[in-house]
Amino acid sequence: xxxxxxxxxxxxxxxxxxxxxxxxxxxxxxxxxxxxxxxxxxxxxxxxxxxxxxxxxxxxxxxxxxxxxxxxxxxxxxxxxxxxxxxxxxxxxxxxxxxxxxxxxxxxxxxxxxxxxxxxxxxxxxxxxxxxxxxxxxxxxxxxxxxxxxxxxxxxxxxxxxxxxxxxxxxxxxxxxxxxxxxxxxxxxxxxxxxxxxxxxxxxxxxxxxxxxxxxxxxxxxxxxxxxxxxxxxxxxxxxxxxxxxxxxxxxxxxxxxxxxxxxxxxxxxxxxxxxxxxxxxxxxxxxxxxxxxxxxxxxxx
Ligand SMILES: [Mg+2]
Numbered sequence: 001x002x003x004x005x006x007x008x009x010x011x012x013x014x015x016x017x018x019x020x021x022x023x024x025x026x027x028x029x030x031x032x033x034x035x036x037x038x039x040x041x042x043x044x045x046x047x048x049x050x051x052x053x054x055x056x057x058x059x060x061x062x063x064x065x066x067x068x069x070x071x072x073x074x075x076x077x078x079x080x081x082x083x084x085x086x087x088x089x090x091x092x093x094x095x096x097x098x099x100x101x102x103x104x105x106x107x108x109x110x111x112x113x114x115x116x117x118x119x120x121x122x123x124x125x126x127x128x129x130x131x132x133x134x135x136x137x138x139x140x141x142x143x144x145x146x147x148x149x150x151x152x153x154x155x156x157x158x159x160x161x162x163x164x165x166x167x168x169x170x171x172x173x174x175x176x177x178x179x180x181x182x183x184x185x186x187x188x189x190x191x192x193x194x195x196x197x198x199x200x201x202x203x204x205x206x207x208x209x210x211x212x213x214x215x216x217x218x219x220x221x222x223x224x225x226x227x228x229x230x231x232x233x234x235x236x237x238x239x240x241x242x243x244x245x246x247x248x249x250x251x252x253x254x255x256x257x258x259x260x261x262x263x264x265x266x267x268x269x270x271x272x273x274x275x276x277x278x279x280x281x282x283x284x285x286x287x288x289x290x291x292x293x294x295x296x297x298x299x300x301x302x
């Protein structure tokens with residue numbers, strides 16, 4: 001595997017439930033010290049990059065700067081600024097979304113906005129009703145990401161931007177446009193920050209529907225880590241597949257340090273699969289054992 005820059009998901013890759021995953025701090029320190037270009041990419045549109053710097057510092061990872069973070073809120077702002085210079089927005093979301101829109105010069109508009117922009121958060125029923133009325137009056141509906149729910153703690157979840165956008169889609173009959181992962185525009189703009197070509201970049205993520213799907217569709221390498229929402233056996237449910245599977249960033253760190261080549265076949269992560277799946281390398285969606293498996297929760301995205 002050859003890559004010059006990394007796009008890295010955060011939740012399920014670097015931390016989980018506000019706890020750093022094994023060797024995550026060492027992994028990030030190594031990236032900084034070795035001068036390896038990297039950007040954290042998250043679908044959470046609530047925080048600003050400055051908020052994320054502080055969060056990472058409190059988790060035990062100092063030395064990061066706002067330029068190391070690219071959120072779905074920033075992606076939405078970049079998209080609207082590029083597609084529609086001079087547009088205005090009515091926002092259902094948190095400070096990270098408002099700040100991102102302000103940064104690119106898109107003003108708040110409660111009268112005749114070009115767009116209703118939906119992100120994470122819990123807006124009042126009055127604001128949701130206002131958004132509905134504005135869409136009925138001609139505003140177009142845009143969401144920062146398609147995640148219907150987000151992990152909170154253990155099995156606890158909260159509604160995501162995708163769920164709120166779906167509510168407004170139902171009430172107005174208008175379809176939303178979704179930015180963030182897996183939209184290729186998220187990967188395109190995040191990759192530009194690395195100053196590398198698409199094929200020289202590897203996305204590291206834990207979610208098949210967003211991290212891996214988007215990276216593969218835009219032509220990047222995609223490394224699935226098993227420290228988050230996906231187990232190895234789940235791979236059989238998907239048509240698209242990661243270019244490599246690793247147990248976590250600890251394994252990726254070893255590869256970076258040794259300059260070695262941990263490919264799909266040599267990763268210890270795949271040894272687990274060989275034990276549980278008898279017929280290794282023969283995964284397909286028609287596999288009966290796959291259909292027989294219970295799936296307790298629907299995927300995070302549509
Ligand atoms: Mg994740």
